[in-house]
Amino acid sequence: MLNVLHLINYPGKGGSERYILSLAEKLHDNKCKFYVAYSEDGPMLRQVRKLGIKTFKIAMKSPYDFKAAWQVKKLCRELSIDIVHTHFLRENYIGVLSKLLGNRVVLVNTGHLLAKKNILVKFTDLLFSAATDEIIAVSKAVRDMLVSQGIRPSKISVIYNGVDLDYWKGERSLKAREDFEIGDQEFVVTSVARFSEEKGHIFLMEAIKQFLKMRKKSDKGFAKKVRFLLVGDGENLEHCKGLAGMMGISDSVIFAGFRKDVRSILHSSDLYVSHSMSEALGISILEAMACGLPVVATNSGGPSEIINAENNCGILVECGDTDGFAAAIHKIVNDTELYNTYRENAIKIVEKEFNLDNTAESTYNLYIKGLKRY
Numbered sequence: 001m002l003n004v005l006h007l008i009n010y011p012g013k014g015g016s017e018r019y020i021l022s023l024a025e026k027l028h029d030n031k032c033k034f035y036v037a038y039s040e041d042g043p044m045l046r047q048v049r050k051l052g053i054k055t056f057k058i059a060m061k062s063p064y065d066f067k068a069a070w071q072v073k074k075l076c077r078e079l080s081i082d083i084v085h086t087h088f089l090r091e092n093y094i095g096v097l098s099k100l101l102g103n104r105v106v107l108v109n110t111g112h113l114l115a116k117k118n119i120l121v122k123f124t125d126l127l128f129s130a131a132t133d134e135i136i137a138v139s140k141a142v143r144d145m146l147v148s149q150g151i152r153p154s155k156i157s158v159i160y161n162g163v164d165l166d167y168w169k170g171e172r173s174l175k176a177r178e179d180f181e182i183g184d185q186e187f188v189v190t191s192v193a194r195f196s197e198e199k200g201h202i203f204l205m206e207a208i209k210q211f212l213k214m215r216k217k218s219d220k221g222f223a224k225k226v227r228f229l230l231v232g233d234g235e236n237l238e239h240c241k242g243l244a245g246m247m248g249i250s251d252s253v254i255f256a257g258f259r260k261d262v263r264s265i266l267h268s269s270d271l272y273v274s275h276s277m278s279e280a281l282g283i284s285i286l287e288a289m290a291c292g293l294p295v296v297a298t299n300s301g302g303p304s305e306i307i308n309a310e311n312n313c314g315i316l317v318e319c320g321d322t323d324g325f326a327a328a329i330h331k332i333v334n335d336t337e338l339y340n341t342y343r344e345n346a347i348k349i350v351e352k353e354f355n356l357d358n359t360a361e362s363t364y365n366l367y368i369k370g371l372k373r374y
Contacts, residue, residue: 011044026360069097106370139302162359168290176268195234210326294342
């Protein structure tokens with residue numbers, strides 16, 4: 001059994017944390033023994049500990065924190081760690097420094113983001129990548145970005161994020177509709193995303209306004225009422241609430257805040273929308289598809305590897321095209337045959353290409369590949 005230490009500065013509640021938890025559910029106490037070292041307390045820790053994973057606090061004050069690197073080396077020796085798996089720049093640099101201090105482990109880094117980097121960071125990444133044994137890109141878009149920055153393609157393996165179909169799939173439910181006083185016959189368009197600038201909620205607000213204009217002009221009129229259920233919290237939430245009022249769309253938009261019952265909400269929904277300005281892949285898209293929801297998404301990187309003509313499970317719209325985004329929602333709402341096709345294909349695509357079993361097995365095989373280097 002491999003001993004794997006995950007390094008994460010802040011174990012919050014985003015996609016990267018869900019990635020770690022999903023791997024733990026499949027590999028911990030199976031083929032691996034997982035441990036987590038963190039710097040700041042966060043909500044993921046409770047879930048990690050529920051899975052029986054031991055956690056260790058190591059202050060990681062900067063990417064160049066030699067004290068933290070020394071503590072990582074010491075912890076790896078005490079736990080007989082084989083693999084150190086990192087998820088962001090700070091933790092990966094500390095992992096590299098620990099190796100330079102004599103930590104004999106395999107260092108694996110997962111690239112979760114499509115992020116613009118300045119020249120200095122690009123140069124430092126290039127240097128530090130020499131001591132990183134294996135790099136996982138969660139999409140081809142992330143791989144291409146890393147290669148463009150000078151990282152050797154031979155070091156990069158594309159392993160798509162996966163979701164647990166057994167957990168997400170199920171029968172349609174109306175429970176969440178009752179919580180929000182949404183009628184059984186209303187069409188519910190759902191978004192699950194943190195209210196931060198890169199997630200594009202202002203773009204979504206504008207698209208909703210355009211959609212409602214289209215509905216007024218449509219020959220079908222208001223035969224079916226459409227409600228937008230926006231799940232998530234964050235620094236831009238209050239601003240978006242105010243913006244909805246100013247735009248005159250408040251009657252059609254429900255701000256649900258942070259929710260733990262996302263599965264129930266998705267099974268109470270009819271359509272999922274992803275409106276990010278930049279998205280490495282989109283775990284939330286896959287979760288919605290596993291629940292049988294068609295998707296309208298922005299062409300913001302990784303989503304094009306999920307939603308395309310071949311997969312035929314939704315509509316991809318260019319970032320910034322509010323009219324196109326509104327029209328895509330309008331089309332799916334009004335075309336029952338198209339809607340059913342997308343819905344059937346969504347589950348099939350997740351099962352075939354984005355299954356958590358495949359993600360876990362591929363990640364484990366990469367761990368083994370890294371060990372064979374030593």
